[in-house]
Amino acid sequence: MNHILKLLTILTFLALLLPGVFRPGIFMDGLIYSTVAHNMANGVGTFWQPSFSATVMSSFHEHPPLAMGIQSLFFRLFGDAFYVEKVYSFLTALITAYLIIILWKKSTPQKHHTLSWWPVFLWITVQPVFWSYNNNMLENTMGLFSLLAVILLFESLKRDPTRQVIYHILASASLIMAFLSKGFPGLFPLGFYFCYYLAYHREYDVGRMLRSTLQLIAVFVTLTFLFLFWNQPALQSLADYMQAQLFPALAGESMEKPWYHIMKALAMQITGTIGVSLLILLLHYRMRINGIIKDAETLRGFFLFLMIGLSATAPMMVSPKQLTFYIVPSIPYFGLAFGYLTAHILHSLNERVQIGRKWNFIFKLICYVAILAIVAVSIFKAGQPVREKSLISDVEKMGDVVPEGTILSASPSLHNHFSLMGYLHRFYFISIDASEENQYPYYLTVRGEQLPQGYHRLDIELEGFEIAYSDKMNRILH
Numbered sequence: 009m010n011h012i013l014k015l016l017t018i019l020t021f022l023a024l025l026l027p028g029v030f031r032p033g034i035f036m037d038g039l040i041y042s043t044v045a046h047n048m049a050n051g052v053g054t055f056w057q058p059s060f061s062a063t064v065m066s067s068f069h070e071h072p073p074l075a076m077g078i079q080s081l082f083f084r085l086f087g088d089a090f091y092v093e094k095v096y097s098f099l100t101a102l103i104t105a106y107l108i109i110i111l112w113k114k115s116t117p118q119k120h121h122t123l124s125w126w127p128v129f130l131w132i133t134v135q136p137v138f139w140s141y142n143n144n145m146l147e148n149t150m151g152l153f154s155l156l157a158v159i160l161l162f163e164s165l166k167r168d169p170t171r172q173v174i175y176h177i178l179a180s181a182s183l184i185m186a187f188l189s190k191g192f193p194g195l196f197p198l199g200f201y202f203c204y205y206l207a208y209h210r211e212y213d214v215g216r217m218l219r220s221t222l223q224l225i226a227v228f229v230t231l232t233f234l235f236l237f238w239n240q241p242a243l244q245s246l247a248d249y250m251q252a253q254l255f256p257a258l259a260g261e262s263m264e265k266p267w268y269h270i271m272k273a274l275a276m277q278i279t280g281t282i283g284v285s286l287l288i289l290l291l292h293y294r295m296r297i298n299g300i301i302k303d304a305e306t307l308r309g310f311f312l313f314l315m316i317g318l319s320a321t322a323p324m325m326v327s328p329k330q331l332t333f334y335i336v337p338s339i340p341y342f343g344l345a346f347g348y349l350t351a352h353i354l355h356s357l358n359e360r361v362q363i364g365r366k367w368n369f370i371f372k373l374i375c376y377v378a379i380l381a382i383v384a385v386s387i388f389k390a391g392q393p394v395r396e397k398s399l400i401s402d403v404e405k406m407g408d409v410v411p412e413g414t415i416l417s418a419s420p421s422l423h424n425h426f427s428l429m430g431y432l433h434r435f436y437f438i439s440i441d442a443s444e445e446n447q448y449p450y451y452l453t454v455r456g457e458q459l460p461q462g463y464h465r466l467d468i469e470l471e472g473f474e475i476a477y478s479d480k481m482n483r484i485l486h
Contacts, residue, residue: 010122010123010358011372012363012368012371012372012375013125013126014125015372015375015376015379016129016375017125017126017128017129017132018125018375018379019375019378019379019382020129020132020133021101021105021128021132022379022382022383023378023382024132024133024138024142025098025101025132025138025141025142026098026382026383026386027382027385027386027389028094028142028394029091029094029095029098029386030091030094030386030387030389030390030391031389031390031391031392031393031394032090032091032391032393032394032400033393033394033395033396033397033400034093034094034143034144034395035143035144035145035395036426036427036430037143037145038093038097038143038144038145039144039426039427039430039431039434040060040065040070040426040430041071041075041076041079041093041144041145041146042079042092042093042144042430042434043060043061043430043433043434044058044059044060044068044073044076045076045077045079045080045082045083045093046080046083046088046093046434047059047060047433047437048073048076048077048080048083049080049081049083049084050083050437052437053067053068054241055073055077055080056073056241056242056244056245057241057245058073058076060429060430060433061429061433061439061440062415062439063415063439063440063441064426064429064439064440067248069245069248069249069251069252069253070249070252070253071146071189071190071191071249071253072187072188072189072190072191072245072246072249073188073245074149074185074188074189075146075148075149075150075189075190078096078149079092079093079096079144082095082096088435090434090435093144094142094144096144097141097142097143097144097145097148098141100141100148100149100152101132101141101148103152104131104148104151104152104155104340105128105131105132107152107155107156107159107340108124108127108128108131108155108340108343108344109124109125109127109128110159111155111158111159111162111340111344112124112126112127112344112347114159114162114163115162115309115312115313115344115348116309116348116351117305119355120351120355122358123347123351123354123355123358126347126350126351126354127340127343127344127347128343129343130281130284130285130342130343130346130347131339131340131342131343133280133281134277134278134280134281134339134342134343135277136277136332136333136335136336136339137336137339139333140333140336142394145333145336146189146190147190147333147334147336147337148336149189149190150186150189150190150193150194150337151194151336151337151340153182153183153185153186153189153194154182154183154186154194154196154197154320154337155337155340156182157179157180157182157183157186157197157200158197158200158316158341160175160178160179160182161175161176161179161197161200161201161224162200163175164176164179164220165204165212172220172223173223173227176223176224176227176228177227177231179197179224180224180227180228180231180232181231183195183197183198183228184228184231184232184235191249191253191254192254193320193323193324193334193337194337196316196319196320196323196337197316198221198224198225198228199221199319200224200316201217201220201221201224202217202221203312203315203316203319204217204312205217206311206312206315207308207309207311207312207315208308208312267325267326267328268325269330270321270322270324270325270330270334270335271321271322271325273330273332273335274321274335274338277332277335277339278339278342281342281343281346282346284346285346285349285350288350288353288354289349289350289353303352306348306349306351306352309345309348310345310346310348310349311345312345313341313342313344313345313348314341314342314345316341317338317339317340317341317342317345318338320335320337320338320341321334321335321338396427396431398471398472399427399428399431399472400431401471402470402471402472402473403428403431403432403435403436404435405468405469405470406432406436406438406452406468406470406473406475407432407435407436407438409466409468409475410436410438410450410475412436412437412438413436413437413438414438414439414448414450415438415439415440415441415448416432416438416439416440416441416448416450416451416452416475417441417442417445417446417447417448417450417451417452417460418440418441418442418451418452418453419442419451419452419453419454419457420442420444421442421453421454421457422440422442422452422453422454423442425440428440428473440452446460446462446463448478449477449478450475450476450477450478451463451475451476451477451478452473452474452475452476453473453474453476454472454473454474455470455471455472455473455474456474457474459474459476462478462479463476463477463478463479464476464477464478464479
């Protein structure tokens with residue numbers, strides 16, 4: 009039975025992620041990140057001075073650059089195809105799933121190691137999680153490094169003080185990577201020992217908690233100082249990031265949300281996880297439920313990961329900028345928490361429920377056929393836009409007539425159309441200038457809008473836009 013459930017988890021993982029990998033179309037934020045990474049790979053901008061386009065965010069400091077820098081290596085290795093950024097995101101999902109399995113095996117009794125698929129299932133089925141991996145969000149990379157830091161800190165608990173320093177160095181390096189991927193939200197593992205103390209205070213006293221926490225913070229600060237002290241471009245880049253993104257966000261200039269929005273979003277998104285866990289507890293009526301709930305080890309493990317998950321989310325309440333996908337790095341810990349709470353029951357069911365050889369073969373066959381079907385559907389739909397079909401079609405047609413690297417004058421109504429800007433620059437290095445100066449030979453406008461004086465429509469069929477060329481260009485063409 010356990011093997012079948014493991015196959016079902018693999019099936020679910022692939023069904024939620026694989027079909028979109030080889031289909032163009034991506035959420036605006038993820039498109040911006042992939043455009044910056046693609047630029048970096050092609051010499052447009054640098055690691056510490058990234059660039060989105062020649063006219064908009066030519067110096068891109070909305071976020072630290074590491075996730076985009078790593079992704080740029082994929083463009084260098086695999087070329088410019090639309091699926092490169094999606095392959096990268098899919099790979100981060102695979103690595104994150106593997107890290108969840110590692111943390112599960114390090115934190116649970118030996119008899120529950122075979123249930124390592126369970127927290128992975130609870131994690132990947134949360135809607136913002138698979139949405140994030142389908143849309144190239146920075147949370148994918150940040151969450152991976154934060155999770156690695158938690159694993160290293162968990163392992164440090166088993167070491168003597170001398171060897172613990174080594175794990176603090178490794179964990180601090182992971183935390184620096186998390187910070188360089190998405191900023192301060194990636195540093196929540198600094199509170200790991202406090203969370204562990206709350207769950208295991210009877211054998212893990214407050215003195216040990218304070219010593220470990222202070223040592224971790226000291227190592228992290230030291231490594232960060234050394235890194236920045238010897239790297240002036242990095243220091244300047246991070247200062248620009250704080251000026252462009254962090255300070256305005258904290259001041260409420262970027263977006264206004266109620267202080268409790270992020271926690272409300274978290275509660276709504278893990279409702280399914282909580283519901284499934286409660287259903288397992290309720291349906292297993294023959295087992296003494298009270299005995300399970302009162303089991304100290306189960307409750308401590310549940311509480312530990314619950315606290316880590318909350319520590320990854322709750323601090324964001326201080327910021328007016330709160331979006332639902334910000335909770336993605338916290339979801340592995342809620343999967344682990346509720347997995348821990350129900351592991352005893354699943355283990356018991358696995359021992360009690362015996363599936364005959366015939367039915368075992370049938371169930372496995374169904375799973376394997378379903379996995380092959382997902383692969384087949386992914387191949388069949390490859391190249392078909394998963395979103396913004398007309399926009400992508402228009403961009404492709406523009407790229408056929410406008411020379412690569414061109415700057416287009418544009419209607420002021422397009423000054424915030426970042427998806428259009430992203431697709432144009434991601435695939436053709438074409439930039440848009442919507443400043444009303446109209447100083448460039450080509451002009452892009454929304455279909456039906458009046459053209460500025462001195463421009464003439466190009467004979468190109470676009471669904472949502474029109475391209476025109478200036479009198480000067482007309483003389484060149486003729």
